[in-house]
Amino acid sequence: MQIIIYNQKGGVGKSMIATQLALSFDTTIVELDPYGMLSDTLGKDIVYKVGLNENVPNIKEGDVIYDFGGFDDLRLDEVSKNADLIIIPFNPTINSLGTTLKSYKRVKEQNVPILFVVNAVLNDKDVEESINFIKENTQDxxxxxxxxxxxxxxxxxxxxxxxxxxxxxxxxRKHTYRKISATMKDLVKTIEEYL
Known part of the structure; x- marks a missing residue:
């Protein structure tokens, strides 16, 4: 299983999703975000930090989640060769949609299945409007x-x-976090369908 988490927009939840998936799938994160701090939080046993000017290790087999930073990283082309899924997290806001479209056009070239994750949603109308915007502007x-x-x-x-x-x-905690816990279980199930 190799999953790429990518959006050229920062602050959309890439590292949060990488963390939750890595812990759910018991896998390694390759952190390609120069400003990321996952190795400090999760430890070097789970997170392998790759500097901005360093090559990404060529992992052909095994489970790994690639957490890209909020910019167009040319290393995406190499990493995509073995990827099973690209996740594009985004917030359903005006300032996030333009960069998310640009990011989608970039990853679409990789011929890898793509799953958008609408993150930090406050209401259903925002989801509907943002997904319609993406569909209208991509015709996909x-x-x-x-x-x-x-x-x-x-x-x-x-x-x-x-x-x-x-x-x-x-x-x-089970009572307090039941909804978000169920949501994350559903996300894991959704991702498993791509693998």
Whole structure:
């Protein structure tokens, strides 16, 4: 399993999604974001940090999640050769959609299945409008998954734990985090369909 998480827009949830997927699939993250701090949070056993001017290790087999930074990284072309899925997270806001379209056009060239993840959603209307905008501007039938806005995901990212595991640590947490935990389980199931 090789998954790429990519959007040239920063702050859309790439590292949060990489963290949750890596912990759910028990796999390694290759962090290509020069400003990323996943190795500090999760540790060097889970995260392999690659500097901006360093080559990405050529991983042909095994499970890995590539967490790209918020810019057009030319290393995407090489990494895509073994990828099973490219995830494009984005926030359903005006300032995120233009860069997300640009990012989609960039990854579409790779001939790898693409899943949009609409992140930090406050209402369904935002999802509908943003997905319609992408469809109208690409003329493509796209697949997407929705993650609602919640501080819980930031909390667990800072702790370096899975929301699913975190929710099961006590009865109160299980109740409090049941919706976002179920959402992340559904995301994992959705991704498994591509593998």
């Amino acid at each position: 039938d796209i697949e997407y998954f929705v993650i609602p806005h919640t501080r819980a995901l930031q909390t667990v990212e800072n702790e370096g734990v899975s929301i699913i595991e975190f929710a099961n640590t006590s009865g109160l």
